[in-house]
Amino acid sequence: MWKNANVWSVLVGELIAGLGLWSGIIGNLEFMQEKVPSDFHKSLILASGLLAGVLVGPLAGKVIDQSKKKTVLIVSGIGRLISVLFMFVAIATGSIWWMVLFLISLQVSASFYFPALQATLPLIVKERDLLQLNGWHMNISTIARVAGTAMAGLVLVYWQIQSLYIVSMVAYAALLLFTFMLKIDEVEVPKKEVSKQASGFKEVFPMLKENRTVLITLILTVIPVLFLGSFNLIVISVSEIQDSSFIKGMIYTVEGIAFMVGSVAIKYIGSKWKIHNILFFFVFVVGSAELLLYFAASPAITLLTFALVGFSLGCFFPTAMTIFQKQVPKEYHGRFFSFRNMIDRVAFQVVLLSTGALLDFIGLQYMVIVFGVISVTLSSIFLFQMKKSGVSMD
Numbered sequence: 001m002w003k004n005a006n007v008w009s010v011l012v013g014e015l016i017a018g019l020g021l022w023s024g025i026i027g028n029l030e031f032m033q034e035k036v037p038s039d040f041h042k043s044l045i046l047a048s049g050l051l052a053g054v055l056v057g058p059l060a061g062k063v064i065d066q067s068k069k070k071t072v073l074i075v076s077g078i079g080r081l082i083s084v085l086f087m088f089v090a091i092a093t094g095s096i097w098w099m100v101l102f103l104i105s106l107q108v109s110a111s112f113y114f115p116a117l118q119a120t121l122p123l124i125v126k127e128r129d130l131l132q133l134n135g136w137h138m139n140i141s142t143i144a145r146v147a148g149t150a151m152a153g154l155v156l157v158y159w160q161i162q163s164l165y166i167v168s169m170v171a172y173a174a175l176l177l178f179t180f181m182l183k184i185d186e187v188e189v190p191k192k193e194v195s196k197q198a199s200g201f202k203e204v205f206p207m208l209k210e211n212r213t214v215l216i217t218l219i220l221t222v223i224p225v226l227f228l229g230s231f232n233l234i235v236i237s238v239s240e241i242q243d244s245s246f247i248k249g250m251i252y253t254v255e256g257i258a259f260m261v262g263s264v265a266i267k268y269i270g271s272k273w274k275i276h277n278i279l280f281f282f283v284f285v286v287g288s289a290e291l292l293l294y295f296a297a298s299p300a301i302t303l304l305t306f307a308l309v310g311f312s313l314g315c316f317f318p319t320a321m322t323i324f325q326k327q328v329p330k331e332y333h334g335r336f337f338s339f340r341n342m343i344d345r346v347a348f349q350v351v352l353l354s355t356g357a358l359l360d361f362i363g364l365q366y367m368v369i370v371f372g373v374i375s376v377t378l379s380s381i382f383l384f385q386m387k388k389s390g391v392s393m394d
Helices: 005-035 039-055 057-066 069-093 096-124 127-158 162-180 191-197 204-210 212-220 231-242 246-272 275-295 299-327 330-361 364-389
Strands: none
Touching: 005 039, 005 069, 005 096, 005 127, 005 162, 005 231, 039 057, 039 096, 039 231, 039 330, 057 069, 057 096, 057 330, 069 096, 069 162, 096 127, 096 299, 096 330, 127 162, 127 246, 127 299, 204 212, 204 330, 212 275, 212 299, 212 364, 231 246, 231 299, 231 330, 231 364, 246 275, 246 299, 275 299, 275 364, 299 330, 330 364
């Protein structure tokens, strides 16, 4: 696998783009902290971009299955590059509406880019290497997140916020260069068959009904979203509770390192454990870790919690992604991954709005109790239903 030039193009491109992505995210949080006092209003602003991504999801899936994946990656990469320009206007004018436009354009581009990338990975490596590639791809994303947030914090100490978006533009331009370097053998769908083969999400539902393993895994991936969707707002709230800006960087670093350890360890764990044990065990750990955040005033417990979550997600997501890539027929990959991204975005919106409202009304400590109970309860229900129906995921 490591002799494959496409693998290096994807991983190096992901590393550079991730640095730009997380520089932009830290810039967004900094901008909102200055301009938007309410947590609920912050969540509404972030949700606007996710809503736009949901609306274009069906179109994105159809386009990806109709077109060459490399072409979709290039066009969406150009869209991400252009979207950063709106943030420069937002900073210059102090207008939050330009930031909303930036988020919308960025998420629309991402709605095409990420499903196309997920559909591309099975085309560049052999099936036996998919779990390893998914683990390393997520590892690289996490390294970029840790490095990107650390770099962004350093940049803000010495330079103005505009510098973060200059980093983003340079990174997205570099990603575009690496995308052009991809060499993928793709069979283009004949124009006569396009309308029959890719007409939206309606063909995805019968496939999910027939493949219970994919359906159960898809449902389980929604549970970690309760934590991930509220992640940035939780980090801000923990920082305020502890009255420490330093804890923000520590949380991202500890969670990121734990994620990387998990994504490496999953290759060994996967050879010892059954698939359903991996998936259910780690969603239970994530739910339990949410409950631990009741003690968010303690830096040690906070960092332990994020370490548990990071390791669990590092094991869970590569396993889930490999199931999708192997068991979903390749002709459905574009629509399925767009459908999955759409579900994630809807869940993210619900969680974002709920998090903002709950933080304003009941505070972090009671909010994490609510989220933790929901996560553990849903995990228990899905495990019971799987045992009752006799579905085997192995």
